[in-house]
Amino acid sequence: MSARPKALVTGASSGIGAVYADRLVRLGHDVVLVARDEARLRALAERLQGEHGDARIEVLRADLLDRADLARVEARLRDDDAIALLVNNAGISAAGSFIDADPDKLETIITLNATVVTRLALAAAKRFVARGSGTIVNIGSVTALMPESFEPVYLATKAYVLALSQSLQQQLEPRGVRVQAVLPGMTRTEIWERSGVDPQALPPDMLMEASELVDAALAGLDMGETVTIPSLPDAEAWDEFNAQRRRLGPFLSRRHAAERYRLAIE
Incomplete structure (x- = not known):
């Protein structure tokens, strides 16, 4: 039996997940590759196996929008005690005007980017807490911090991922489980074409390679960061932002409305 830790990666057929x-294989992990495209998963698995013969590479073909497939992945996270790391990466984007959007497409975005992320995190957390160790990495987006700047439903799901990750870290860290939210900026992946955006039209000085993004995210995990923003030059800027948010806490739920509203009513 392999003594290597095992990671399960969703959206593993291309881009950030791949x-x-x-x-992770280079760092000594076995991996379970999860995505819809079995052919691409197997090609990746063959390459990784050829480069790292001592690793165990498993393909778990699943469409996470299919309830039966999702249940299989959840069961794997709950039942496989060798899995020590979940990379919750699968997601889809959108482009265009909200009022022109297809409501079914919006629902799909919410389901994959928020509901599926939550269910997989829960399945992993149950196993990790029972064991007293484990790591959950949720891939969000800097758009979570830029609500004026992008398609509203996609960025709302990424704001959800950020808040979920921060709250989970507070709950799970005392029980031995790490949670990290990674907030990529524009990254060179297939998500652009899939959402109808020509990547050639994106500003080249804002487009990070997926390899550099993941290397930075793993470095942030090693540094103990709960929130990793690979492109942010000054980590203190995030610390200050987060500290200011926390300072609002005592004033967010009080017996009476703030004076400016009371004066307006009078």
Whole structure:
């Protein structure tokens, strides 16, 4: 039996997920690759196996929007005690005007980017807490901090991922479980074409390679960060932002409305 730790990576057939799989195998993990495209998963698995013969690479083909497939992945996270790391990476984007959007497409975005992330995190957390160790990495987006700047439903799901991760870290850290939210900026992946955006039209000085993003995210995990923003030059800027948010806490729920509202009513 392999003594290597095992990671399960969703959205592993390309882009950020495929790079995570590559890096984790290099770091000594076995990996379970999860995505819809079985052919691409098997090609990746063959490459990784050829480069790292001592690793165990498993393909778990699943469409996470299918309830039966999702249940299989959840069961794997709950039942496989060798899994020590979940990379919750699968997601989809959107582009265009909210009022022109297809409501079914919006629901799909919410389901995959928020509901599926939550269910997989819960399945992993149950196993990790029972064991007293484990790590959950949730891939969000800097758009969570930029609500004026992007398609509203996608960025709302990423704001959810950020808040979920921060809250889970507070709950789970005392029980031995790490939670990290990674907030990529624009990253060179297939998500642009899938959402109808020409990547050639994106500002080249704002477009990070997936390999650099994942390397930075793993470094942030090693540094103990709960929130990793690979492109942010000054980590203190995030610390200050977060501290200011926390300072609002005592004033967010009080017996009476703030004076400015009472004066307006009078």
